[in-house]
Amino acid sequence: MTAGRGSRVAVALAAMVLAGCNEGGSGSGSGSTTTTVSASGTNVAAVTAGFGALGPSGGYANGIWTSVIVCVPGSTTECDTIPDVLVDTGSVGLRVLSSALTVSLPGVTDSSGNVLQECIQFADLSYMWGPVATARIGFTGTGETALQVPGQAANSGVPIQIIAASPSATVPSSCLAAPATPGMTVDRNTLESLGGNGILGVGTIPQDCGEACATASYYQYYICPNNECSVPNVPVARQVWNPVAALSSSDNNGVLITLPAVAAGGAPSAVGSLIFGIGTQSNNGIGAAQVYETDGYGNFPKVVLNGATYASPNNGSYIDSGSTDIFFSDAHSLASTGIVECSGNLAGYYCPASVIPFTATVFGANNVSGPVQFNIANALSLFSPGYGAFNDVGGDSGTGPSTDDVDLGLPFFLGRSVYVGIAGSNATYPNGYWAFQGAGAASSTAAVSTETGIAIGPPKTPVGVR
Amino acid sequence: MKTALGMLPILVLLAAPTWAALGEYESSVSVDRQSLRGTDREEAREGYRLHEIAAADGSVIREFVSPAGLVFGVAWQAARMPNLQQLLGSNITELQVNLQSRTPRAAGRGPLIVQTPKMVFVSGGHLRSFHGYAYLRGMVPAGVNPEVVQ
Numbered sequence: 082m083t084a085g086r087g088s089r090v091a092v093a094l095a096a097m098v099l100a101g102c103n104e105g106g107s108g109s110g111s112g113s114t115t116t117t118v119s120a121s122g123t124n125v126a127a128v129t130a131g132f133g134a135l136g137p138s139g140g141y142a143n144g145i146w147t148s149v150i151v152c153v154p155g156s157t158t159e160c161d162t163i164p165d166v167l168v169d170t171g172s173v174g175l176r177v178l179s180s181a182l183t184v185s186l187p188g189v190t191d192s193s194g195n196v197l198q199e200c201i202q203f204a205d206l207s208y209m210w211g212p213v214a215t216a217r218i219g220f221t222g223t224g225e226t227a228l229q230v231p232g233q234a235a236n237s238g239v240p241i242q243i244i245a246a247s248p249s250a251t252v253p254s255s256c257l258a259a260p261a262t263p264g265m266t267v268d269r270n271t272l273e274s275l276g277g278n279g280i281l282g283v284g285t286i287p288q289d290c291g292e293a294c295a296t297a298s299y300y301q302y303y304i305c306p307n308n309e310c311s312v313p314n315v316p317v318a319r320q321v322w323n324p325v326a327a328l329s330s331s332d333n334n335g336v337l338i339t340l341p342a343v344a345a346g347g348a349p350s351a352v353g354s355l356i357f358g359i360g361t362q363s364n365n366g367i368g369a370a371q372v373y374e375t376d377g378y379g380n381f382p383k384v385v386l387n388g389a390t391y392a393s394p395n396n397g398s399y400i401d402s403g404s405t406d407i408f409f410s411d412a413h414s415l416a417s418t419g420i421v422e423c424s425g426n427l428a429g430y431y432c433p434a435s436v437i438p439f440t441a442t443v444f445g446a447n448n449v450s451g452p453v454q455f456n457i458a459n460a461l462s463l464f465s466p467g468y469g470a471f472n473d474v475g476g477d478s479g480t481g482p483s484t485d486d487v488d489l490g491l492p493f494f495l496g497r498s499v500y501v502g503i504a505g506s507n508a509t510y511p512n513g514y515w516a517f518q519g520a521g522a523a524s525s526t527a528a529v530s531t532e533t534g535i536a537i538g539p540p541k542t543p544v545g546v547r
Numbered sequence: 548m549k550t551a552l553g554m555l556p557i558l559v560l561l562a563a564p565t566w567a568a569l570g571e572y573e574s575s576v577s578v579d580r581q582s583l584r585g586t587d588r589e590e591a592r593e594g595y596r597l598h599e600i601a602a603a604d605g606s607v608i609r610e611f612v613s614p615a616g617l618v619f620g621v622a623w624q625a626a627r628m629p630n631l632q633q634l635l636g637s638n639i640t641e642l643q644v645n646l647q648s649r650t651p652r653a654a655g656r657g658p659l660i661v662q663t664p665k666m667v668f669v670s671g672g673h674l675r676s677f678h679g680y681a682y683l684r685g686m687v688p689a690g691v692n693p694e695v696v697q
Binding site: 141144171172173201202203204205206254255257258259260267284286289293297299300301378379380393394395396397399401403404405406408429476477478479480481482483484486488490 | 603604622624626627628629630631632639642643646656657658659660662667669670671672673674675676677678679680693694695696697
């Protein structure tokens with residue numbers, strides 16, 4: 082911890098002017114115990130930022146995990162409670178490993194009885210493949226349920242994807258950005274490769290494809306009779322849905338994720354809340370937070386950082402709780418700030434000699450802009466104690482200005498309340514939106530500095546109340 | 548759930564269409580346009596030529612062609628990941644060899660950046676907005692900055 086402590090103090094001094102902005106709260110100034118920020122209400126699910134199902138040995142730090150209840154449509158007894166599901170604001174829809182399910186969910190089929198299959202691909206060349214089924218979706222500790230897609234028959238269920246270790250259809254080559262080669266982990270179809278039991282995509286759109294897949298054929302949904310796959314048009318009601326958009330309550334317009342600030346050296350884990358609805362309850366008001374509408378690609382139209390401009394879509398920048406780090410710019414472009422890349426197994430991470438503060442200016446499609454402050458610490462030092470939650474770990478997003486972007490991953494969420502508004506839920510922001518409050522790392526370190534390591538209590542009012 | 552879907556299956560050829568793969572001659576670019584059902588735009592630039600293929604789904608693929616007629620770089624901006632087996636051709640093995648040697652930590656959850664003595668590869672973004680590029684260091688024409696590949 083000595084290296085981490087030194088770094089923390091350095092940042093704390095730099096950030097002292099922000100003392101008093103301790104909105105996110107912090108359970109401990111020592112950084113050695115799990116930090117917690119709590120909210121209460123029937124729309125609040127607990128989330129934990131940390132290692133998830135695989136633990137420290139799995140090497141997957143900075144995930145954000147919750148528990149989801151999956152039932153047969155219309156049933157409250159044929160259910161599985163599925164722990165360690167990644168909360169991902171960068172994707173849409175619930176995807177669950179078949180190995181985590183004991184109940185049998187009805188498949189979404191075409192008129193010939195062929196089960197709809199889906200291929201989801203990620204930028205790191207990984208993919209998920211498996212059938213689409215319907216389920217009643219609930220969230221542990223809440224009163225929230227998604228019984229059916231809006232406009233569909235009562236209790237008909239919400240389409241989810243079952244990620245199949247033993248898929249009912251062979252993965253078509255068009256689902257693979259790169260060939261599946263032994264030893265090259267490109268699939269996320271197992272607990273070991275996924276790091277959890279599933280992904281809860283709560284991004285800014287209501288379905289994972291939308292009109293594009295309803296009116297034209299894309300390599301996303303398939304039917305594969307006799308293992309010969311074709312690509313059908315799929316009505317939006319049959320696509321995998323953002324479970325939030327299908328909630329029966331009025332909390333179906335988005336989510337608010339609150340996580341506590343952690344010390345600059347990290348924390349074993351950080352416990353916070355996934356709060357359903359925005360401005361629908363006493364605990365999810367958006368208050369004075371600046372709203373940033375996304376563009377049609379789900380990006381900030383523009384982000385400016387360290388003199389560089391990142392414009393969507395070629396350099397599309399975004400908020401994504403499913404990204405483990407703040408990936409931004411590249412070590413070469415940031416050399417003047419003191420950023421250097423780590424070596425060896427940590428190549429691609431940033432390993433500066435001291436903690437470096439950054440301020441990005443983010444722009445919304447609603448013609449507003451505002452600052453995002455974050456710090457970057459030495460990844461090698463951060464990872465040494467075996468902690469699972471860091472607000473200051475970062476890495477390259479590309480190799481130069483032509484492909485760089487700014488991906489505000491899980492570190493951005495620590496010490497902030499982040500709102501994710503779903504497209505169509507607010508006529509003022511038709512593309513969907515983000516909003517956030519809290520000062521993130523700066524708040525945390527300032528608090529540690531002023532209190533000289535004395536434990537700081539939780540906020541006196543529920544987070545989000547204004 | 549036995550209700551009919553009302554889906555209208557459209558059979559498409561899942562056999563791999565031919566792309567102008569990285570490192571190959573540009574003559575296959577016209578084939579790309581057909582397989583993408585998109586529009587093809589060509590632009591002469593200082594020291595190289597740019598082919599831009601805009602597909603019906605809004606995806607844009609750019610291919611950078613040397614004076615010798617070889618594709619030295621490819622770039623994409625697309626709602627879904629492009630088929631890299633087609634875009635990179637035989638250079639996909641550069642990716643495979645590199646990725647097989649990585650540790651789980653390095654795999655991370657974010658962009659993928661691979662730099663080998665032969666090739667630079669970057670893939671970033673998220674569902675609805677992927678972007679990336681690849682170029683072959685040894686094929687970039689003299690006097691051309693590799694950063695033009697974007």
